[in-house]
Amino acid sequence: MKLIMAKNYSDLSRKAANVVSATVILHPNCVLGLATGSTPVGMYKQLIEWYQKGDLDFKAVKSINLDEYVGLDAQSDQSYRYFMNENLFNHINIDRSNTSVPNGMAADIERECKRYDKHIHDLGGVDLQVLGIGNNGHIGFNEPDEAFEQETHLVNLAQKTIDANSRFFDSIDDVPKQAITMGIKSIMQAKSIVLLASGEGKADIMEKALFGPITPKVPASILQLHPHLIVVADKDALKVV
Numbered sequence: 001m002k003l004i005m006a007k008n009y010s011d012l013s014r015k016a017a018n019v020v021s022a023t024v025i026l027h028p029n030c031v032l033g034l035a036t037g038s039t040p041v042g043m044y045k046q047l048i049e050w051y052q053k054g055d056l057d058f059k060a061v062k063s064i065n066l067d068e069y070v071g072l073d074a075q076s077d078q079s080y081r082y083f084m085n086e087n088l089f090n091h092i093n094i095d096r097s098n099t100s101v102p103n104g105m106a107a108d109i110e111r112e113c114k115r116y117d118k119h120i121h122d123l124g125g126v127d128l129q130v131l132g133i134g135n136n137g138h139i140g141f142n143e144p145d146e147a148f149e150q151e152t153h154l155v156n157l158a159q160k161t162i163d164a165n166s167r168f169f170d171s172i173d174d175v176p177k178q179a180i181t182m183g184i185k186s187i188m189q190a191k192s193i194v195l196l197a198s199g200e201g202k203a204d205i206m207e208k209a210l211f212g213p214i215t216p217k218v219p220a221s222i223l224q225l226h227p228h229l230i231v232v233a234d235k236d237a238l239k240v241v
């Protein structure tokens with residue numbers, strides 16, 4: 001594990017954007033695994049800034065997103081497709097047909113999960129996977145469980161996740177109860193992973209994830225086994241004074 005410690009959120013965003021930029025510059029047709037949540041927003045802003053300055057070119061880049069709520073379509077401003085369009089894709093020259101987010105409106109969710117796995121496979125896997133971490137240790141929407149789910153699958157969201165994500169919705173009742181998430185295998189098969197964490201609210205779970213036992217009860221703990229894990233975290237998220 002390589003640990004990059006940041007002073008604060010803006011420093012974290014710049015350092016994380018550097019990791020992504022290095023991949024895009026060295027491998028212009030790379031496959032980026034992308035994440036939602038509030039943590040990567042600053043990183044996406046930084047990437048957009050560098051793109052606008054002419055330092056980055058996304059025309060041959062492909063992207064695969066980790067997850068999507070079930071029942072929200074691309075036009076819904078709470079869907080992860082909408083999030084990605086607003087926070088990144090609308091502002092860079094990525095070819096929209098090269099971007100993928102699971103279809104939360106699919107009539108047959110099981111089939112959609114299989115299609116997504118095949119698509120990841122057909123792209124040759126992920127070069128760099130960006131991850132945030134849920135406050136219960138989830139990555140993507142892989143929630144604490146009895147076993148690590150390997151493939152893309154339908155997940156019932158944990159109450160803790162519904163509570164945490166309710167801040168983005170008008171009311172907690174509007175938060176979808178299910179999601180489609182890329183499985184642990186596709187995440188772990190990425191050539192490199194960059195895990196982002198910011199703020200003291202993530203400190204306890206980061207300690208468990210990085211230094212605790214490897215267990216599906218803390219899904220992010222599996223990342224300890226990845227040979228090319230880069231952690232970019234600010235001091236607050238690392239209990240550093």
Ligand code: GLP
Binds near residue numbers: 037134140165
């Ligand atoms: C959601 C996403 C995760 C993300 C997590 C943490 O549940 N599915 O991919 O890591 O939120 O979000 P935040 O960065 O806002 O704390």
